Amino acid sequence: MTIRESLEKLEEEILSPWAAKAHHSKGRLVSEPECPLRTCFQRDRDRIIHSKAFRRLKHKTQVFLAPTGDHYRTRLTHTLEVAQIARTIARALRLNEDLTEAIALGHDLGHTPFGHAGEEVLNELVPGGFRHYEQSLRVVDFLEKEGRGLNLTFEVRDGILKHSKGLGPILTPDEDGPATLEGEVVRLADIIAYVNHDLDDALRAGLIREKDIPENCLRILGRRHAERINTMVSDVIRETLAAEDRTLHLSAPVLKALEDLRSFLFEKVYRSPAVRREFEKARRILTDLFEYYLQQETVWEKEMSCYEEGTPKERIVCDFIAGMTDRYALYLYEKLFIPKPFAGGL
Template sequence: MDVREKIQNFENLTLIKEAAFSKNTLGRNIEETEDDIRTCYMVDRDRIIQSKSFRRLKHKTQVYIKTFGDHYRTRLTHTLEVSQVARTIGVGIGLNENLIEAIALGHDLGHVAFAHNGEEVLNDYLENGFRHNEQSVRVVTKLENNGLGLNLTKEVINGILNHSGLGTVKDIITLEGVVVKFSDKMAYLNHDIDDSIRAGLLTKEEIPKEIVRVLGNNSAERLNTLIKDFVKTSNENINNGKKEVGMSKEINEAMVELRKFMFKNIYLGDTLKVERNKAKFILDEIIKYFEKNPEKMPDMYLKISKAESLKRGVADYVAGMSDDYCLALFNNLFVPKLVIN
């Protein structure tokens, strides 16, 4: 018996029957020989961590554009916080922690530079729109590994595709995927409040009192409330024969209200409007440049431009750029250099 089989036997002993067992995976689009040590979901996790797209997350904005303070979140630290929250919940319920980790680490690989501002620019640019969850799937199936993709399991791809929004979970094929979907919101709402207070753009007193009463008065209290309620409610559902994970009505409604508050006051509020417009201007100019000069793009994106469309190739190239790379590229293309006669 190899190590992987021992791990799979351990899954049989420790996971609830509603969990996604690695031995029962739906598999990959391209069949592979199984690893001697790692389960399929462990392999997926490692492929995501080793990818270029994952490394670029450290220089992609979470909310605050080009913030020089060391303590503000980036897209990478957000991803790690989602993984931490989701794994805690998963273990509390008895779900597959390795699958949860793989989905969580890969869920935002398709995010554009300058946070949702970049997504808005590409959404206007592409005829069929742009959604970062779909781009994340495109990254792991088509763009990574020099155009070969990472050949991840179908469970991980499904979880990545369906992680965004607070809507229906009917398209998510595993409970582990549902856990990541909710953990994403728990993580970003709390750390974005923390960053907003640190930046002086929000005070604790501005958070609606009813939300504070239900969820708590600081990040630690809110996360503790959300995580414990999710585990408790999910375990009650499972014990009562319902294959369903989630939060109680009161806690879920409070989180929805907190999300509305953050969108109104921070994400789409007037406070960051000037900086958002600057970011959009930079991306607009870069997109225009590569539309006029597609030969300046790397070969892979030229091939996509020819096989699909020029806009698709440009969008894929720009979507992969980090904030730092966009700023450096913009300066190189459009800011005059010192010329000494």
Template structure:
């Protein structure tokens, strides 16, 4: 029986750490932790994970202390993923590990930073944060003497690489890795990875409602016509008419998350009943994901996404900041590509002997690892004559 995770507590279709497919580099098992618990712990102790504290989703870090960062978002996703996994009899530790790792590859300044890096790397196929996450956990983290990356279990790597489902056309870096350690990209993710992906969707949308309201990008009245969202806010207003707005917002968001989780549990349970999987492999080889929203909730989710895209992500205040930070990322990239001797010693040493393609990828890796705060500081040091180098 695996330490800390009795197999008797798992559903037959759950990922059992005692039956893990192992790691690319073989290691002695831990006497006190399962394979998936070790995965989670390695992710939490990674430098890339700590940097998430100062990487934002929509707002730049200095715009307010209450807006979510990639770190707080990842913790919220992990909490939802654990709750869903516990109900379904899945492995909570694996779901948590995938949830905590899913945003490691994000650049500073959210999608604006990613778009800027993708633009300057057009000839290399662009930049994708999901691929960058995979590269972080398989090669870019330099912590352990025996290997690069985190040497995560097969199940954790599969969950990370299939965060959005089966991968039909993998990037070159993932394809090369799979030649050494086949992650079976054409199949469905394991059930814990499916849970982490849906938990990401639930957390992202609902917490953007919270942040958007607090930032004044839209109002509660603007949400009234949205299916699901409007009725929930109306119900909270009726039940708590004298409570301050901040508490009503929190209560409404809490109820929205609860309703989405409840819908996902009901739909997933129905799909599992129909499929009747007797192993995790049966879930991977199913024609469709087993963890999902109902048709009605998917429509509600789509309506909310459309609203947030128009009223939040494309708000003129966000657009102004997006233009600024894209310029920061683009000019940092150009400066370091032209003068790699300006890179910190460790990165400058890595740049020596690289061809033009290698230098581009290295500079992109360096910038992608920056926090919002560090990128702005570095920009001032490079371009402000009065700023100490």
């Protein structure tokens, strides 16, 4: 028996009946030999961590564009916080931690530079629109490894594609939800992570003050960052274990406070005039870059040589821009559109 087989056997013995088991995975897009050491979900996690797209997350915006302060969150720190929260919940519910972690680490690989501002711009410019969760799946299926992709398992790919809730009901199950409970855990962990760390960053930036936060959110969830996360994580574990019905649960007071906190952030932070002003600058940068590169066939053919003949040029330019970090987009914009001081010498 290989180490992988012994791990798969252990999963069968200790994980919940509702957990996804590596041995029963629906498999990969392209069949390949199993690893003797790692389960399929462990391999997926490792492939994501070693991908170029994962490394670029450290220079992509969470809320504040290209922040100069050392302590503001980026897409990478957000991803790690989601993974930590999701693993805590998964372990307590006896779900598959490896699958949970792989989904969490890969869920935002398709995010654009400048956060949701970039997503809005590409959604307007690209035929058929742009959604970051679909782009995350495109990254792992195709864009990584020069067009070969990471060849991840169905369960990880499904969790990545279906991780986003937007402003929809936090716990209402729907037919388009993740196929695994691990995917549902990541979707909830994503919300828990961003409402807490974005609140923390907004306070640090002076965009809001603590007295602005709805009192019921502070009273129910807690007045400190760590306390709020602990309240939400403990509540979902306790309520879900008590229900025993393969569905995630939150108590009514905590769910209401979480919904109110999310609404508060959308109104006072994400849609605030200060943030929107910076987003409009990002809009101009990405629009100009998009229009410029549509005309530069030799450039994007060199950058994206993995495409099949006949691929729409808008799709190629979209992939190119979506993969940029904030600082690379700023660098290209300055290089292409900002005049350099004349040094003389006529």
